[in-house]
Amino acid sequence: MAKSNGQRDPIYMTVLIYAVLIVVTVVTVYPIIRVIGISLRPGDMLHTTSLRLIPENATLDSYRQLFTEQPFLRWLLNSTLVSFTVTVLGVSLASTAGYAFSRYRFIGRDFGMIALITTQMFPVTMLLLPLFLMLLHLKIYDTFLGLVIAYSATALPFCIWQMKGYYDTIPVSLEEAARIDGCTQWQTFYLVVLPLAAPALVITALFSFMAAWSEYLVAAVLINDNSLYTLPIGLKQFQSAFDTQWGLYSAGAVVVSIPVMILFLLLSRWLVSGLTLGSVKG
Amino acid sequence: MTLAELRDNFERNRIAYAYIAPAFLIMGFVVLYPFFYNIVISLSNMNLTHFRDWKFVGLRQYIAVLSEPKFYEVFLKTVLWTVINVFFHVTIGVALALLLNRPLWGRAIFRTLLILPWAVPQYITALTWRGMFNYRYGAINLWLAKFKPVLDPIIDGLNRFLQPVLGLTLAHPPYEWLSTPTGAFAAALITNIWLGFPFMMVVALGGLQSIPKELYEAARVDGASRWMQLRKITLPLLKPVMIPAISLGVIWTFNNFNVIWLVSDGGKPADKTHILVSYVYREVFNYYRYGYAAALSMIIFLILLVFGINFIKRTRATEAVY
Numbered sequence: 001m002a003k004s005n006g007q008r009d010p011i012y013m014t015v016l017i018y019a020v021l022i023v024v025t026v027v028t029v030y031p032i033i034r035v036i037g038i039s040l041r042p043g044d045m046l047h048t049t050s051l052r053l054i055p056e057n058a059t060l061d062s063y064r065q066l067f068t069e070q071p072f073l074r075w076l077l078n079s080t081l082v083s084f085t086v087t088v089l090g091v092s093l094a095s096t097a098g099y100a101f102s103r104y105r106f107i108g109r110d111f112g113m114i115a116l117i118t119t120q121m122f123p124v125t126m127l128l129l130p131l132f133l134m135l136l137h138l139k140i141y142d143t144f145l146g147l148v149i150a151y152s153a154t155a156l157p158f159c160i161w162q163m164k165g166y167y168d169t170i171p172v173s174l175e176e177a178a179r180i181d182g183c184t185q186w187q188t189f190y191l192v193v194l195p196l197a198a199p200a201l202v203i204t205a206l207f208s209f210m211a212a213w214s215e216y217l218v219a220a221v222l223i224n225d226n227s228l229y230t231l232p233i234g235l236k237q238f239q240s241a242f243d244t245q246w247g248l249y250s251a252g253a254v255v256v257s258i259p260v261m262i263l264f265l266l267l268s269r270w271l272v273s274g275l276t277l278g279s280v281k282g
Numbered sequence: 283m284t285l286a287e288l289r290d291n292f293e294r295n296r297i298a299y300a301y302i303a304p305a306f307l308i309m310g311f312v313v314l315y316p317f318f319y320n321i322v323i324s325l326s327n328m329n330l331t332h333f334r335d336w337k338f339v340g341l342r343q344y345i346a347v348l349s350e351p352k353f354y355e356v357f358l359k360t361v362l363w364t365v366i367n368v369f370f371h372v373t374i375g376v377a378l379a380l381l382l383n384r385p386l387w388g389r390a391i392f393r394t395l396l397i398l399p400w401a402v403p404q405y406i407t408a409l410t411w412r413g414m415f416n417y418r419y420g421a422i423n424l425w426l427a428k429f430k431p432v433l434d435p436i437i438d439g440l441n442r443f444l445q446p447v448l449g450l451t452l453a454h455p456p457y458e459w460l461s462t463p464t465g466a467f468a469a470a471l472i473t474n475i476w477l478g479f480p481f482m483m484v485v486a487l488g489g490l491q492s493i494p495k496e497l498y499e500a501a502r503v504d505g506a507s508r509w510m511q512l513r514k515i516t517l518p519l520l521k522p523v524m525i526p527a528i529s530l531g532v533i534w535t536f537n538n539f540n541v542i543w544l545v546s547d548g549g550k551p552a553d554k555t556h557i558l559v560s561y562v563y564r565e566v567f568n569y570y571r572y573g574y575a576a577a578l579s580m581i582i583f584l585i586l587l588v589f590g591i592n593f594i595k596r597t598r599a600t601e602a603v604y
Contacts, residue, residue, distance in 0.1 A: 009384070017381050024378065025395050031476070032398060034421055035410050051424050089308075097305035104298035107291050112302065117593070119313050120530070121586040123537045125562040126579035129572060130316035130323065153312030156305050185297050214403030217539055221567065232405050236544075239409055246413060253406045264401035265394055268484075 039250035046246045062247035072252060074227065075234035082144055082151070082230060083212040089152045090159050090208030091201060098163025099189055116157040128221055135222060142224045150218050155211040159204045166200035167193065206267050210260060231256050324576035343577035360536060360557040363471070367535045370475045372528060375482025376520070383490040400480035408544035411473040415459035426455035463554035470545040470555065474538065482527060489523030529593040533586060539563065558582045
């Protein structure tokens, strides 16, 4: 085994490295496997002290119940709707704002960028109470509109920085050439820069989507109506104080997590470059 | 800058304002306005009985927060929470990145599996771990019971040393994770460490890949040992990459409501398991002490701002370079 800098690892080192990696990986993956296992348990085996990964008499009954006897499909639909709207809003607003921060030296630019980082220091609960009171006054409390606006705004600062960091790496000369060829400012951005920024757009989309798909607290405060429940509030309901419905909860958790996990893994290659660009090169 | 120059700058950058306007409009509505509104509430006596007929009371709420011993207790716990979490995130993350930054069979598989915790929605992580910490049916205690013959002598051995020196006794498994304050706090910590190390690992891997290989070659020519190379090349060059990530990590962890709240089911037992954000939430949505909670929120923000000013300066410095 050669190390990246060309040195060879002695054999005992290689064994040691593998041992450490395997142990850490098993511990890391275990909770996920465990949930999948519990979701496959038959109804009479939910309270068991068994540690088997795949339970005896494994069944998909919890999944059937989830979709047919619980309003899970409703929650799924609600969450999908909210998350997609937030993604579209997040990507379109962050891609334009990030571009302005990257290319123009306008008055208020520095202030704007610092304001964006400062928002990262706000404790969520600080904005939640005024937001809650405000949405009540505006009569958009307990609506998706309120939720979508809240999610977009909280995801935007990070997305804008991310986009700006990526635009900074695209040479300005391309835009100058396009301008000479007669493109307007908007066309230059739209036809030349935006396609080049595709990897950053993908990351921004993923980030906005995950932010909305996984958010519990804001939804718990701003949504009251049963029919508007999103997945996090719905799943939390399966874990009530007295009787946790482990089968339903686990099946729900699997259905909710698998799509985002796959998405995340598919895009993780860009995530690395995007994040390091966004957070390090600022 | 003269007025004419100002106008000139505005004219030239008109399109830039158009680009940022929609984003800042929304953020103004959801972030900026609530921020100022929160300041107003923090200076008022607003609560359930004074919801509409509230009046200004000056800094009384701030004084109330700062004169309550519970505040310092929770603050201390928050600092402990943040330090322990970030310490483990960074050490585990960097260690794994160092192991993975070499041609290794199955490297991509390990990397993929190790970032999984980051991909799982946080609330699901928290609720799932809460299940695993169940006293009777949770996986943690069941595994501890399996290893009891091995663990018990180790714990006894440690106690023989710890008891006289620190006056500390370690209990034997199974542990009451969720029904004791220490247990619940430890449970939340373990959960949060699990979900947080992949971020640091990914950042560190990115940093390691950007270190020029020639440096190692030169070091080897000069006869530097591996350990020296790690200390003199890898770690110093990793530092500028890790510092912004660590700053972000501190802020995120300090403000991480989900894990502590969902693992402890709202601060159980007996409101002992709180960090500042969950404590505020309890004051607002369970006790309806709006003015008090708003003042507390402002104090949390100021604490983070003091910490964050350095971070902002640094980010601006890197910004200026590029």
